[in-house]
Amino acid sequence: MFGLGKFLSELQDLFGDLRGPAKALIVVLIGMAFAWMLIHHQWAEALLLVLSAIVAGYLLELIGTLLLPKRPRAGLLFLEGWVLGPAAIAAFVSGLIVVLAIDLTPPKDTDATTEEMMKTLAAGLSTFLSAAFVSWISEQDNTRISDRIRGQFYKKYKRAMVYPSPADGAMYFTPGSRGETTVYSSVQIGGWNFADRWERASRLSEEIAAGGSIPSSQAEIDNALT
Structure with a gap:
C-alpha cells in the first residue's frame, strides 16, 4: 500500500530533505x-515580537x-519549541540586514572610494550578522538547539549505579542497556540533529514502555558493570 509515509519518503528521495531550506525561507x-x-520606525513593536517569541520558546x-x-517524544516536541527564540x-536580524543594505547604499554623487568603502562595510555587517544569528536555525549537529536538547536528555x-536509584527526577538505566545506549551511543544513532534526536526519542519511548532497561536489583547493576 502506497501510504503517506511512503509518499513522503519518495518526495524526500526526489527533492532531498527540505526542512532546513524551508526553515530558512520562513525566517527570510x-x-x-x-x-x-523597521523602515516604518516600528522598532518597539518589532522588539516586542522578538521578546515574546523568546519567552514562548523558554516556556x-x-x-x-x-x-x-x-x-520522551512529547517532551522532545516541546523542547524543539525553544528554537522560536x-x-x-x-x-x-534578516530584516535588519535589509535595512542596513538600504541605509548604506551610497548616493549617486558619491566618489568611487567612499562608495566602495560603504559597500564593503554593508557586506561585512551582513556577513557577520548572518553568521552570528541566522546560522542558529541549522539542522546539523553541534548547533545551539541540538546541544541544548542533548543536555536535557543527559540530565x-x-x-x-545503585539500587534503588535516586529520586531526583531522572530515569536510571541498567549499564549497557538499550535505554542507555539509545541516549548516549553515537554508533547506533549518529548524533543529535533533528532526525537523530527524534529517532532517539522514538526508541526511548518503546524501551520505556517495555521496561527492559530499568534495573530491578543491585545485583543486576553489578552484573552489567562486570
Whole structure:
C-alpha cells in the first residue's frame, strides 16, 4: 500500500530533505516583515515580537523538561519549541540586514572610494550578522538547539549505579542497556540533529514502555558493570 509515509519518503528521495531550506525561507519571509516594520520606525513593536517569541520558546522548553523522562517524544516536541527564540532573532536580524543594505547604499554623487568603502562595510555587517544569528536555525549537529536538547536528555536519563536509584527526577538505566545506549551511543544513532534526536526519542519511548532497561536489583547493576 502506497501510504503517506511512503509518499513522503519518495518526495524526500526526489527533492532531498527540505526542512532546513524551508526553515530558512520562513525566517527570510518573516525577516521581510521585520524590515518593513523597521523602515516604518516600528522598532518597539518589532522588539516586542522578538521578546515574546523568546519567552514562548523558554516556556515550551520548560514544559518539555517536565514531560521528560517518562514521555520522551512529547517532551522532545516541546523542547524543539525553544528554537522560536533564535528563529525570531534570526528573522529580526534578516530584516535588519535589509535595512542596513538600504541605509548604506551610497548616493549617486558619491566618489568611487567612499562608495566602495560603504559597500564593503554593508557586506561585512551582513556577513557577520548572518553568521552570528541566522546560522542558529541549522539542522546539523553541534548547533545551539541540538546541544541544548542533548543536555536535557543527559540530565533526565542516567546510568544506574545503585539500587534503588535516586529520586531526583531522572530515569536510571541498567549499564549497557538499550535505554542507555539509545541516549548516549553515537554508533547506533549518529548524533543529535533533528532526525537523530527524534529517532532517539522514538526508541526511548518503546524501551520505556517495555521496561527492559530499568534495573530491578543491585545485583543486576553489578552484573552489567562486570
